[in-house]
Amino acid sequence: MAIMNIREAIVSTLHAEMERDSDIILLGEDVVGGNGTAGGPEAIGGIWGTSPGLWKKFGPERVIDTPISESAIIGAAAGAALSGKRPVAELMFADFVGVSLDQIWNQMAKFRYMFGGKTKCPAVVRLVYGAGMQTAAQHSQSVYAMLTAMPGLKVVLPTTPADAKGLLTEALRGDDPVMFFEHKTLYGVKGEVPEGDHRQRFGEARVVREGGDVTVVACGRMVNFSEKAADAVAKDGIGIDLLDLRTTSPLDEDAILESVEQTGRLVVVDESPPRCSLAADIAAMVTERAFTSLKAPPAMVTAPHSPIPFARNLERAWVPSPQKIEEAVRRVLAFR
Amino acid sequence: MQLNRDELLGAYRRMKTIREFEERLHEEIKTGEIGGFTHLYAGQEAVAVGICDQLTVDDKIVSTHRGHGHCIAKGCDVKGMMKEIYGRAGGLCKGRAGSMHIADLEVGMLGANGIVGGGAPQAVGAAIAARIDGKGRVGVTFSGDGACNQGTTFEAMNLAVVTKVPAIFVFENNHYSEHTGDAYAVGTSKDIASRAEGFGMKAWRANGCDFFETYAAFTELLEYVRAGNGPAAIELDTERYYGHFEGDPQRYRGKGELDRIRAERDCLKAFRARVTGAALLTDADLDAVDAEVLALIEEAVAEARADEQPDPATVADDVYVEYY
Numbered sequence: 001m002a003i004m005n006i007r008e009a010i011v012s013t014l015h016a017e018m019e020r021d022s023d024i025i026l027l028g029e030d031v032v033g034g035n036g037t038a039g040g041p042e043a044i045g046g047i048w049g050t051s052p053g054l055w056k057k058f059g060p061e062r063v064i065d066t067p068i069s070e071s072a073i074i075g076a077a078a079g080a081a082l083s084g085k086r087p088v089a090e091l092m093f094a095d096f097v098g099v100s101l102d103q104i105w106n107q108m109a110k111f112r113y114m115f116g117g118k119t120k121c122p123a124v125v126r127l128v129y130g131a132g133m134q135t136a137a138q139h140s141q142s143v144y145a146m147l148t149a150m151p152g153l154k155v156v157l158p159t160t161p162a163d164a165k166g167l168l169t170e171a172l173r174g175d176d177p178v179m180f181f182e183h184k185t186l187y188g189v190k191g192e193v194p195e196g197d198h199r200q201r202f203g204e205a206r207v208v209r210e211g212g213d214v215t216v217v218a219c220g221r222m223v224n225f226s227e228k229a230a231d232a233v234a235k236d237g238i239g240i241d242l243l244d245l246r247t248t249s250p251l252d253e254d255a256i257l258e259s260v261e262q263t264g265r266l267v268v269v270d271e272s273p274p275r276c277s278l279a280a281d282i283a284a285m286v287t288e289r290a291f292t293s294l295k296a297p298p299a300m301v302t303a304p305h306s307p308i309p310f311a312r313n314l315e316r317a318w319v320p321s322p323q324k325i326e327e328a329v330r331r332v333l334a335f336r
Numbered sequence: 337m338q339l340n341r342d343e344l345l346g347a348y349r350r351m352k353t354i355r356e357f358e359e360r361l362h363e364e365i366k367t368g369e370i371g372g373f374t375h376l377y378a379g380q381e382a383v384a385v386g387i388c389d390q391l392t393v394d395d396k397i398v399s400t401h402r403g404h405g406h407c408i409a410k411g412c413d414v415k416g417m418m419k420e421i422y423g424r425a426g427g428l429c430k431g432r433a434g435s436m437h438i439a440d441l442e443v444g445m446l447g448a449n450g451i452v453g454g455g456a457p458q459a460v461g462a463a464i465a466a467r468i469d470g471k472g473r474v475g476v477t478f479s480g481d482g483a484c485n486q487g488t489t490f491e492a493m494n495l496a497v498v499t500k501v502p503a504i505f506v507f508e509n510n511h512y513s514e515h516t517g518d519a520y521a522v523g524t525s526k527d528i529a530s531r532a533e534g535f536g537m538k539a540w541r542a543n544g545c546d547f548f549e550t551y552a553a554f555t556e557l558l559e560y561v562r563a564g565n566g567p568a569a570i571e572l573d574t575e576r577y578y579g580h581f582e583g584d585p586q587r588y589r590g591k592g593e594l595d596r597i598r599a600e601r602d603c604l605k606a607f608r609a610r611v612t613g614a615a616l617l618t619d620a621d622l623d624a625v626d627a628e629v630l631a632l633i634e635e636a637v638a639e640a641r642a643d644e645q646p647d648p649a650t651v652a653d654d655v656y657v658e659y660y
Contacts, residue, residue, distance in 0.1 A: 025464065061468050067498060072491035075457020076464060079475065082446050083396055083465035102488075106451050107458065115439040115447065116429035117654030151655045175657035203660045250659050 002195060007187040009161040010050050013168045014088070018058050021086060024172060026054060027064040028073055028090030028126075035065045047092060048128055048187065070100035074125060078108040081123040086172060093139045094129035094181065097147070108177045109152030120175040124168075130221055130271060131303075131319050132185040136310040142220065142271040145278045147179045148248040154202055155249040157181045159223045161191040163246060166200025173199065183221045203250035211239020214329050215259040217282055218269040219245040222301075222320060226269050229325035238333065248278055256282060257290050264295035265332040269325055274302040296335035299328040339551075344617055345625060347389055347547060351381040351604055352629045353414060354405045358578070360633050361404075361421065365582045369641070370421055374435045377405030379545075379577035382603035383508050384409035386550030387476065390558055396444045396462035397476045398455035401436050402576070403448025406478055411443040418636035424643035431646040432654075452513075453479065453486025456505065460496045463503035463567070472562045474502040482513030484528045485521060493535045496567035504561055505532055505569040508544060510576040515588050532569030544572025545601040548610060575601045 004012070018024045032055040033044020041060075045052035055063040066073050070091060077089035091097065097104065104125065111121045131140040148155045154176055158164040164182075171178040208223060209230060218226045223244040230240035241259040245252065260266050266286050270279035283298035301320045308318055339347070358378035365374055377384070380402075388397065388409035399406040407417055412428060420427030421435045428440055439447035446462065449455045455477050462475030483489055484507055496503040507528045511518045524530055529539035538560060542553035550572055557568050575597040579586045586594075611617040 025468070027464075061464075064464065064499060067491075067494055069491035069495055071488045072457040072460065072495040075454075075488060075492065076461035076495060079396075079398065079446065079458030079461025079463075080465045081461070082441065082458065083462040083475070085461075085465045085468070087461070102451055102454060103457060107449075107454055110437075111439075111447065112657065113655050114429060114433050114437040115441070116427070116432050118429070119439065119441045120657050151652075154656070154659075176659075201660070 001192040003190060004161050004193050005188050005190045006158065006161050006164045006182070007049055009164040009193050010168060010182065011052060013165045014051065014054060015057065017169060017172045018054065018062065021172070023084065024086045024088065025062045025064065025080065026051060026088045026090070027066050027076060029066055029068055029092050031090055032063055032065040046090070048182070048184070050182070051090070070096045071103050074100040074103035075107065077123045077125065078103055078111070078121060081108065081121045081177070082111065082119060086122045086124070088124045088126060088172070090126045092128060094127035094143050095138050095141050097127065097143050104147070104153070105150050109150050112176070113152060121177050122175045124171045124178045124180055126180045126182060128184050129181050130183040130185055131308050131315055132221065134310055134312055134315055137307040140308040144179070144181055144219070144248055145270070145272055145276065145281070148278060152177065153249060154178045154247065155181070156202065156247045157183070157220045158246070159186060159189070159220060159244050161189065161193045162198070163200055163206065165193050166198045167202070167246065169197070170199045170202060181220065185221055200246065202247040203252050204246065205252035205255040206244040206246055207255070208242040208244050210241050212241065213239045213263060214265045214267060214332055215241045215243070215256070215263045216267045216269065216325065216329065217243045217245065217256055219248060219278070220271060222269040222271050225320065225322045226325050228322035229329060232322065232326045233329050238329065240329065253285060256286060260286050260290045261293045264293050266294070266298040267301060267325065267328045267332060268298065269301045269320055271320060272303055273305045274300055275305060277302055296332040299332050301325050301328045341617065343389070344611055345621065347385050348607055348622060349625050349629060350385045350389070350409055351547065351607065352625060353632065354378070354381045354384065354408045355604060356629050356633045357404060357408065357414065357418070360637060362578060362582065364637060371423065372434050372436070374421065374582045375402040375580065376576070376578040376582065377402050379575040379597065379601070380508055380510060381405055382547040382550050383506070383544045383572045383574055386547050387506060387554050389551070390554055391444070391476065392473070393444050394471070395474050395476065396446050396459070396466070397478065398446045398459045398462070399448045399478050400455065400480060400483065401448060401450055401452065402480070403438060404435070407438050407440070407445055407448065410445045412438065412440045412445055414632060415636045415639055418640040419643050422640040422643070423645070424640055425646045426643045430650070453483040453488040455479070456483065456489045456492035457495070460492045460501060460503045463496065463501035464499065467501050474504055474558070474561055476504040476506060478506045478508060480513065481507070481509045481511060481518040481522055481528060484531065485513070493532060493537065493567070493569070497536045500566040502561045502564070503567040504557065505537070505567065507569065507571040508574055509571055510574050512576065512580065512588070514580045515584070517588070527571055529569055529571035538565070538568045540568070540570040542570065542572055544574030545603045545606065547603050547607050
């Protein structure tokens with residue numbers, strides 16, 4: 001086991017996998033950086049620091065700096081994937097899905113199905129997402145629910161360095177398009193990472209803790225916030241089953257249902273507005289399939305139905321907080 | 337350009353196959369047996385064949401909503417296409433694609449595309465892959481005078497230029513983007529090709545209703561791109577004989593326009609006149625091809641009608657390679 005943070009886990013996985021498989025290529029804005037400047041290539045290495053050294057090691061044919069052209073980035077990844085490569089396309093901010101949505105949604109997600117199962121599209125799109133850095137309405141969104149709703153895509157959200165390695169490796173070795181979400185506030189999260197080959201299967205939620213009283217389902221940064229809430233209620237002897245989904249497509253429905261069948265109480269935490277959200281999706285799924293196990297209505301802890309504000313205190317008010325999660329836990333427990 | 341007898345016959349056969357495929361679909365669609373949107377390629381055959389005849393199976397093309405011609409020219413199975421358009425189980429894409437999304441990766445046909453402008457970036461991706469593979473392959477995108485106005489096309493041209501990959505932008509200007517004329521919709525001081533030139537690409541222009549002119553221009557272009565000079569573009573002036581989609585009343589056409597373009601701008605007639613005039617092929621040679629093609633289309637329709645519908649139990653198959 002090595003200790004590293006999520007950023008380092010992503011960088012080392014990209015290096016290792018690109019070394020292992022010469023079909024893997026990387027393209028995006030400033031993934032090299034510095035091209036066409038006095039500073040020269042590799043002046044940046046990715047604004048999130050997730051691609052240093054790749055250009056030098058693998059060269060400009062495999063590590064491609066693109067203009068600011070999100071549709072072309074994703075479209076080129078789609079075309080390269082159909083042509084035998086395994087592209088990794090980076091969207092500097094997940095919000096730019098809006099610029100490139102057609103190439104994700106109408107193109108790469110649908111190729112295999114539309115073409116009668118006769119092709120595959122092994123592309124990985126890395127999307128940097130999430131609130132918490134005051135990047136406001138157009139650079140903070142957690143658009144995973146929208147992409148989870150699209151058949152043909154897999155949606156992955158690592159919350160630990162070990163999972164960042166395991167899930168990215170799995171994405172790069174699979175044959176379907178994967179939306180790989182990296183929360184901008186989690187890059188510095190440290191932890192143990194298995195050495196050598198480490199793959200984390202999709203659709204297997206991580207059991208963060210087992211407590212037996214209330215099931216809390218979360219993904220991304222909300223897992224960390226839920227842990228804080230779980231610590232807080234533990235002082236009153238309340239035990240939380242906390243599930244980190246790891247992937248929202250495929251979704252580990254069994255893990256959620258098994259836990260709810262034990263606890264009878266569900267809180268879903270989702271860093272996005274409530275309508276047509278992941279929280280609503282999971283609450284509906286549990287209500288339909290485990291209705292008789294439920295002792296209280298499922299609770300959704302989400303952001304309000306609003307864009308993401310800039311001011312520090314407003315942003316904090318927007319993001320679901322550990323306190324709100326704690327309140328929801330107590331609410332579902334109190335329901336009679 | 338020296339095409340031998342077999343190459344000439346092959347080119348004619350493919351152009352004629354496209355023409356008769358489309359002429360027959362125009363009739364069959366009226367029966368109500370074929371659903372959805374169908375956009376016919378008749379009139380533009382010299383473009384698809386003049387270009388695809390010079391590509392190998394490993395060169396990739398990305399097509400448009402008006403894609404039947406590109407499919408046939410690149411080597412897609414005609415019967416499989418007809419079944420696909422009829423929505424049958426034996427279709428090239430098992431009845432999932434219909435007219436607008438036919439693809440056959442085995443022949444380097446990366447897909448027709450229901451989204452105007454959807455394909456151009458993908459051809460750049462194919463070109464990125466081709467450059468890595470280092471075998472002189474190219475990625476070709478077909479775009480019309482409609483798609484030339486999409487941002488994706490601009491982004492793709494710029495990305496191809498800055499990465500210097502072997503991408504080829506083929507602009508088929510049939511003068512109508514849906515129901516609007518290029519004189520209105522294409523804002524340019526000159527023509528579509530000049531936009532490519534504005535991005536720093538070398539561009540060619542040719543009469544897209546003349547197979548030989550299209551072929552010759554593309555020969556030069558292809559040699560240039562295969563030699564590693566980066567991307568290039570070509571604009572072909574062509575005509576579509578039918579509406580934007582089948583059922584389009586075409587009220588935008590001028591009086592006598594359809595008769596005129598059929599009389600004066602027919603690549604098949606021009607081809608026949610040229611090769612018989614030069615004594616390269618005889619009318620009898622070409623008539624024999626005509627008969628073969630008509631028989632093939634007849635069989636394709638009969639087999640498509642007789643083919644089974646897809647099994648409803650397969651409705652959600654093939655969404656993923658693996659999903660767990």
